[in-house]
Amino acid sequence: MRSNKKLIRLLIVLGLMVGIVGCSNSDKKTDTSNVVDEEQAQKENLVKEVKKVMFSLPSPVETTLLLKQAGAGYDESLLNPTSNSTKYNTDKQKALNLGVYGADLSYASIFEQDQTIMQYMQVSKKLAIGLDLLAAIDQSIIDRLEANHDNRDSVIRIISETFLNSNSTLKEDNRPEMAALILAGGWVEALYLATQLTKDVVKDKELVERIVEQKLSFGELTQLLGQYTEQNADIADVVAQLQGVSKAFEEIEIVKSGIETVTDEASGTTVLKATQKINITQAQYDALKKVAADLRNSFIQ
């Protein structure tokens, strides 16, 4: 009888714990202190009413597409070699490098490197299986990729589908922190590729601007990871590792104007008009490039 009571207590505690973990990502109330004027108070009240906060990182496909549009070339030697995949034994290594390989795969797809695309999809599948994500990259995905390898638009859509499968499955399985690690790996690899392909802040002005703009999504990355640092040591490690990138970005200034919206009634598309000015020196860029390389190389070891 005593053991039954103990078991009952244990089950109640277990039930409460599951409930708490399940809701941990949802109730993020924003601080509403330090209200300075009526307009600010209204905005703060708006935030106060909000219960759920989500952060969304750019897709590696989108980031690498932007790099190509800004003039970046293709350099296969920059990719994380597929042979490295055998070294990844822990869930942290597998998740980070699934993100890294996903970014490499995206980069190869944007530049239509058929053979590399297949190799990196296969290695991504292997890591996905290691993370119990069998459904994310199943054989039908590989088959569709092979059948559509000469159609860049189809390849990009198939790769985006694998990203959706991975992060939705992990969130469904109540493993959002693993999804965050994959996204972090992909974000860091995209920054690494971009910085390795860009040397001079004057000659490569457009590319440098694209790289510096990652300062904005870096904020979202740290906030996303920050949701899990207390309960996940792997995430806490990655957040600590990101400090170098954080400091390098802090040195670089982005000055923005306000946004004005203009809608083309015929197409239904709205243009958000605004200007920005990026203040960066070669030394600041070189520092960012170095910390990005150090961080990425620590991920793929």
Place this chain on the structure above:
Amino acid sequence: MKKVSKLLVLVVSFVLLGTLSYGQCRTFAKSECKPALEPYVHDGIFNATELSEGESAELYKTFYSNQNYRIAICGDAQLPKIKFSIMDADRNVLFTNAKHSFKRVWDFKMESSQQLIISIEVETNDENISDEIARGCVAVLVGFSAD
């Protein structure tokens, strides 16, 4: 021992219910929301959550200059209208579908890269007087032009 069995069933049901509802949310987002992004390419990120009437959520995301985007918002059929607003980082409202017949998609282009806040809110259903509060999945998907 019967009490233990009942509690065990309760706990297991609680766990399964959470997993099942999230799984339904994923299926819903893929089947109902993703097609609304066409011809844009989905960015591959799954942004979805369960909301009740009157509840709201926010999504923070960076959008890049000279890129065309589509945002698609979808909610379960049993939910009332879903209002979505786009704000800049200072929370100035740039667009709200409340002024556009609660349409589900918004196409836009950025002249400079910005972090935007997508605010979604499930309206309360004043017409349906009932003790039950509607609850369901709401998904926010983002597509970009790959041209």
